[in-house]
Amino acid sequence: MDERARFRAFVGIVVVVLVLGAFFVIVFANAGVDNWATLMSAAIIVSMAAIALIVARKKLKELKSGIPSEDERSRAIRMRAGYLAFYISLYFVFGMSFFHAILEDNHVSSLPTSEWLMIYVAAMGSIFLVLNAYLTRKGVPE
């Protein structure tokens, strides 16, 4: 896939995700879902749109100056970060499940499963982003 096609694909995916997100926020608001959840969802969509705008601007600038958006080193970093994030996330999920079980055994009120799931997903994404940033700075070990 050439650089322009990759940029178009990026914009397309971002637009689809944002439109779907906005659609769900409107549905939540109309269905009378509590204000806090609707506001949080709207804040997440706005943050995603802002980040996408910054990334798109950077990518467009690079595209115009002929710099490839990715090369073999950035691919290697992403693969390494993904591989490490996967294994760390497994331990994280296992640890959190154990913690959750202890809370339930002691009849301590805990978060609903859907919210635990959101925490897992957010943690996986964060671990990947942190590792990606770290490896970008430090380099991929041989």
Place this chain on the structure above:
Amino acid sequence: MKTKIKELRARYNMTQDDLAKKIGVRRETILFIENGKYVPSLKLAHDIAKVLKTPIDELFTFEKD
């Protein structure tokens, strides 16, 4: 890993950006290769060697060598 990329770039009066654009990679990749923090693939090493008109085995030396 040690490389002579920096020396050869200077000889040809080429910046990291110029070299990166000629071989189609990001400037940071050249920086990391020069600092020995990234070992390039055979294809990339070949492309760099071609642009700098130097054999690959002269361009890269490894500790064990």
